[in-house]
Amino acid sequence: MTSYRTGRFFGRWASYILLATVSLVMIFPFIWMVFTAFKGNQEVYVYPPTFFPQEFHWDNFSHVLETVPFVRFYFNSLLVTILITVSQVITSALAAYAFARLEFFGRDFLFILYLATLVIPNQVTMLPLFLLVSRLGWIDTYQALVVPFLANAFAVFFLRQFFAGLPRELEDAARVDGAGRLRILMQIILPLARPALATITLFIFLSEWDSYLWPLIVTNTQAMRTLPIGLRFFVEESGAQLNYMMAGALMAVIPIILLFFAAQRQFIEGIAMTGTKG
8 A cells, every 4th residue: 555655646746747847848939939039139149049138128029010010910910810710610600500410411421521621731722712812803902811711620520529519408498498590509509618619719819820821922012911921021131030030929929828818718628528429
């Protein structure tokens, strides 16, 4: 019994040490970005590299705001990301409920066909999508940045798995009371699916906030550029101005941090509760 307790004690502490080490490795790049954002341009390239800045240069942030139209980039990214996130959550919830609860001919085949789009690389569909957007006259517009991404197959799959695990008795009781499909979805299914909705919202927001290649292709002017492209303005022929780039990146990551902390509890519940049933 003593050896069992001793092994359990050391096993617990070994798990703590392992988790702390992994956490430190994961968070180290973020900490390095924060300190680099306050360094001077010369200090960034000293060898051996320094971790803490010798002097905090708060003017790096004002330089970023004055050198490029950073506020415009920020607005574009916020607008595009919010529009895409809201539209994908709405369309995915509707489609996921249909696949999880409605009975219609070819439902399973259509769902599998829909999921098959996940294995197609984005680079394959990018050229046809660009040609379509170009013929519609949407180059360098918000329509080109938003409309092609109003739906998402992964979000449908994620929510469908969650909806399939909810008890049908709740819907049957609501249907007896005269509730229709839309009312059941809005008043019963979606309130129960808050953890899954928070999780997929965070995933979509993060993916679209970091989008680089597509906005680079369909925008031509600075007025339509987004943040990931705007940070490239600090890369010159002589090299990258890392302190200014990290200052811009630090300001760019603020919405993601705020969103995560706001939905942290629902996010963890959504990951834990969403399985592969159905």
